[in-house]
Amino acid sequence: MDTLAIVILNYNGKRYLETFLPSVIANAEGFPVYVADSASTDDSVSFLRAQFPSVRVIQLASNEGYAGGYNAALASVREQYGGARYYVLPNSDIDVTPGWIAPILQLLEANPAIAACQPKIRAYDRPRQFEHAGAAGGFVDYLGYVFCRGRVFATFEDDLGQYDDNRPVFWATGACLFVRADVFHQTGGFDSAFFAHMEEIDWCWRVQRLGYQVWACGQSVVYHVGGGTLHKSNPRKTYLNYRNSLYMLYKNWSGDWLWGRILFRLVLDGVSSLLFLKEGQWRDVLAIIQAHFAFYGHLPQLRQQRRALRQQQTTEVKLYPRSIVWEYFVEGKKTYRELT
Template identity: 55%
Template sequence: MGPNAAATGGACADVAIVILNWNGAGFLARFLPGVLAHADGARVIVADNASTDDSIELLARDFPTVELLLLERNFGFCEGYNQALAQVDSPFFVLLNSDVEVTLGWLRPLRGLLEANPRIAAVQPKVLAHADPTLFEHAGGGGGYLDRLAYPFCRGRLFDTLEKDLGQYDDPRPVAWASGACVLLRRAAWLELGGFEPAFFAHMEEIDFCWRLQNAGHEVWYHGGSAVHHVGGGTLPKTNPRKTYLNFRNGLALLYKNAAPGELLGPMFQRLVLDGVAGLRFLLAGEFGNFRAVLRAHFSFYGKLGYWRARRAAARPHLRVRDRTGVYNGSLVWAYFARGKRKFSELRLK
């Protein structure tokens, strides 16, 4: 056990809080003090993805109690966590973004939920916007959901529309996916499924992992009794074409890899059509970088179809559950853009 695992036997001494860092010295200096203050006995580990800024010097100088894992190169978010967590033996992991500010008592409710229900393999807290904590944040909000075409959304966030946190989503409940910005996982389930999909590099990897968890018979939950504040866009801003590329490519792969055999062809065709519409909107708006990113995403997906087919086949032995939690049986695109639905509560989920 690491040097900052509570020698006094903290309530969460069997938890490792693992922060994957790449050139995030500013965020570490800003938010690590709070993580250490509110760790509740958990280990705090920074896994560094071959940063070129002064992250390592900062940690050695200002945070000597933090455990440090040095990765040999920048593996990206997915494989970076795969590499790092292979070296951590705690029964529970928290995957925590470096741009997240935790709050007093945030960890214990998450740990308590996993202790109370052994079927739960992942749980996220309420994720609020750091710039305005009265608002839910894009990366998780009040728990993650999917529509039938695998478009992700959250309680408290539909596309770019954020709801105010009025306590309407404080209840713990099962969801489709838990936010990668802050999620507590069982190590045994992580090892069972082989961690994140490395080819995703970044974006939607937590949705893919949680979908596989549900297919394997595990549960994914949200706990509104815990809250964190997320800056967001710390590595790639929302308007960056690289982010557009990853979101579109990984969105196709997400659906192709995980949809049940009888629920694949129709949704895939509709998804391709809607991606084409999105690309056309980028073109007409003069966002040529994003338009090219959509094209690149599709060519990349088709070019690696053999790989994705093999990954889908590898996931089939884990398909034990057909009726997943947290799925909206309609089209979020239609509900939002055609019917004007702007709040989660306006959607009818089964």
């Protein structure tokens, strides 16, 4: 069994593999590199086999998104190649840096309670600035809205060393996620119903309910292009983010007033729809409406998951106790360090 396996999920991402895979291989620190291809329709697989013979290629039968794709890929790593004690899951559009693995591996080895960890995520095209997908570690407020150290909604901080510490966070980004393999498989991996977006936050929430921890490591840095598979302007991304946020909140909230929170979310999502409408983005408005109907249609399955998770729970998990929407848009608190 390897200590670490580097596993990249690919779907029609040949251009990113061509650009970023050489750096991953050069900075793999002797650990095996896998690319799991989600039935790409470009020539990703033939390109990999011809240009990167050292990479272990896993061909998946279909595109099941980030969640289902990584579930299948990591199962294949375990069954076909003997597995690893830890996995790192960098997006295909991640540019790694020398020494990016060692600090996180040291954290994982020193503290068996850590189930997931992330490096600092900077923007590839703005190298001093934190990137949207994870920044320096994420949190969730009591209504299910997410934010990060270094990025709150559309405000992005420059990395000036203010988050160079190693510390627990609520969620670690799926853009470059390190996970403890036995915990990943023990928990059934990601919820494949999410397809993509927020499945890693849902998983981080679930493992904390079992007593594990999630950390961010300030000594490791990578750069992320972002939107490599699904651009932020695509209404499909809006749909997945809004739907999956509701899925996550309903499944995992273990306190009182669940439906009060859901109804409050309905109001706030309605307000955000008006903002989209003001900008003429009517397809995003339709995506939010569809997301809510998809949530209601999926309630029977979510209810079963909720019950099972409550039976398994050993640790109470604390969310950020105030509304990040209120603090950002009304109180004008734009950065993590300004928050209560």
